[in-house]
Amino acid sequence: MADDTLLLSDQLKADPRLAQAKKLILEAVADHQKTMQSVRPPRTELKQSYEAMLEKFGSLRNGSLFFPYLSSGIGNGPFVELADGSVKLDMITGIGVHGYGHSHPLLVEAAIDTAVSDTVMQGNLQQNTESYELCELLVNLANETGGAFKHCFLTTSGAMANENSLKIAFQKNHPANRVIAFSHCFAGRTLALAQVTDKAKYRVGLPDTIAVDYLPFFKHDDPQRSTEIAVSHLKYLLDRHPGKYAALWMELIQGEGGYYPGDVNFFKALIEVAKEAGVCTIADEVQTFCRTTRPYAFQHFGLDKLVDVVTIGKISQVCATLFTDEYKFQPGLISQTFTGSTMAINSALAIVNGLVKQGNFGEGGRNQTLHDYFVKGIQKVGEKYPGSIAGPHGLGGMVALTPFDGTPEVASEMAKRLFDAGLMSFMAGGDPARLRFLMPIGCVTHDHLDLACQILERVVGEMAEAATA
Numbered sequence: 001m002a003d004d005t006l007l008l009s010d011q012l013k014a015d016p017r018l019a020q021a022k023k024l025i026l027e028a029v030a031d032h033q034k035t036m037q038s039v040r041p042p043r044t045e046l047k048q049s050y051e052a053m054l055e056k057f058g059s060l061r062n063g064s065l066f067f068p069y070l071s072s073g074i075g076n077g078p079f080v081e082l083a084d085g086s087v088k089l090d091m092i093t094g095i096g097v098h099g100y101g102h103s104h105p106l107l108v109e110a111a112i113d114t115a116v117s118d119t120v121m122q123g124n125l126q127q128n129t130e131s132y133e134l135c136e137l138l139v140n141l142a143n144e145t146g147g148a149f150k151h152c153f154l155t156t157s158g159a160m161a162n163e164n165s166l167k168i169a170f171q172k173n174h175p176a177n178r179v180i181a182f183s184h185c186f187a188g189r190t191l192a193l194a195q196v197t198d199k200a201k202y203r204v205g206l207p208d209t210i211a212v213d214y215l216p217f218f219k220h221d222d223p224q225r226s227t228e229i230a231v232s233h234l235k236y237l238l239d240r241h242p243g244k245y246a247a248l249w250m251e252l253i254q255g256e257g258g259y260y261p262g263d264v265n266f267f268k269a270l271i272e273v274a275k276e277a278g279v280c281t282i283a284d285e286v287q288t289f290c291r292t293t294r295p296y297a298f299q300h301f302g303l304d305k306l307v308d309v310v311t312i313g314k315i316s317q318v319c320a321t322l323f324t325d326e327y328k329f330q331p332g333l334i335s336q337t338f339t340g341s342t343m344a345i346n347s348a349l350a351i352v353n354g355l356v357k358q359g360n361f362g363e364g365g366r367n368q369t370l371h372d373y374f375v376k377g378i379q380k381v382g383e384k385y386p387g388s389i390a391g392p393h394g395l396g397g398m399v400a401l402t403p404f405d406g407t408p409e410v411a412s413e414m415a416k417r418l419f420d421a422g423l424m425s426f427m428a429g430g431d432p433a434r435l436r437f438l439m440p441i442g443c444v445t446h447d448h449l450d451l452a453c454q455i456l457e458r459v460v461g462e463m464a465e466a467a468t469a
């Protein structure tokens with residue numbers, strides 16, 4: 001008998017048929033994924049139809065895919081089956097999206113809960129309780145080590161979270177109309193963010209929207225001097241355009257720019273000057289969220305009290321802008337029909353709670369130990385083929401290497417060769433170009449990392465041999 005004191009939705013959630021269906025579905029997925037324990041080449045009989053599909057898709061979307069990657073819809077942790085029958089070891093995970101890899105039971109369960117929910121998308125006039133739970137979780141985590149974030153607005157892309165953060169900063173600091181960012185930063189591809197992103201190619205043909213000035217980023221090989229240079233340039237800009245800067249835009253670890261972590265003293269020195277001038281400090285954590293020793297990289301760097309607005313995305317599935325009371329926006333500035341799909345919101349809750357519970361954070365947490373293990377493996381490959389690998393670089397769940405001479409052509413060639421050999425990576429930066437890995441930190445094991453290094457070793461060996469031939 002159903003308990004009539006419960007809401008209907010709670011009665012449905014407690015229905016034994018649902019529990020049984022969940023069990024059956026999870027068993028079926030597990031049965032079908034269990035043979036996926038390593039990489040596999042494509043099937044010859046699927047080659048032609050797969051290539052035709054890729055070509056048509058490339059034409060439909062006005063640009064071919066960098067990798068011939070179309071997932072068939074099933075995976076097993078870091079392994080994913082493609083529609084050509086191949087199985088890849090996915091160590092780039094959609095540039096940091098699949099934190100629990102592919103077809104993970106946590107996410108299958110979230111999908112089943114979503115399947116019986118009343119709504120596909122949540123947003124403006126259609127919020128369910130999960131949206132509230134997620135906002136609360138993200139704010140609580142952000143305040144765990146001294147932050148003062150009071151508000152969280154969900155959204156569907158990293159760019160939109162960043163766009164919202166810019167609007168918040170501009171409104172509060174009106175009539176300031178300029179932004180300061182770091183050279184080589186990436187912020188997204190809206191009209192405003194294409195202007196912040198320091199890559200001319202991404203704004204070809206676009207009108208100027210906001211005025212952005214750049215500071216050089218931290219240099220690990222010259223920490224003190226690079227900090228002094230950036231601070232003095234910041235002071236120069238603030239003098240040159242007094243009262244005109246609304247925000248200091250910071251990626252705490254440069255992602256697309258090439259996996260360059262910043263430094264606590266560097267950020268503190270800049271933020272001190274910026275705050276004195278009333279400039280809003282924004283941390284763009286769309287790529288770094290959940291990948292350092294703390295859920296937020298601003299916590300990893302001890303900037304809890306110094307960041308006013310933080311944006312997250314990718315691994316969280318739902319993106320968000322968190323901000324302090326000082327940056328509360330006025331009604332009407334930000335609203336969206338869609339702030340996230342119910343599936344994305346349920347997955348976000350499962351992923352973020354899962355990473356916290358299974359010990360991904362903290363000194364000596366999984367993010368750190370996986371990083372150290374992977375870096376050692378990559379170093380060994382570099383030692384075997386001198387001159388083939390510089391680095392590795394990065395932090396926590398973000399790892400990169402500079403291949404050979406670091407030209408974009410070599411990095412791209414290595415990414416493609418690795419893909420053909422079964423290992424997925426992607427390029428970052430430009431001078432030098434690097435190869436990056438965003439491992440699925442929720443489910444990757446040392447065995448997976450060993451396999452990644454074996455494939456890397458094979459491909460590096462082939463490239464080294466070709467270079468000397």
Ligand SMILES: Cc1ncc(COP(=O)(O)O)c(C=O)c1O
Nearest residue numbers: 157158159186187188255286287
């Ligand atoms: C640091 C950073 N900010 C913003 C974005 C944009 O996110 P999205 O592609 O979800 O719009 C990205 C995406 O790569 C990013 O790495």
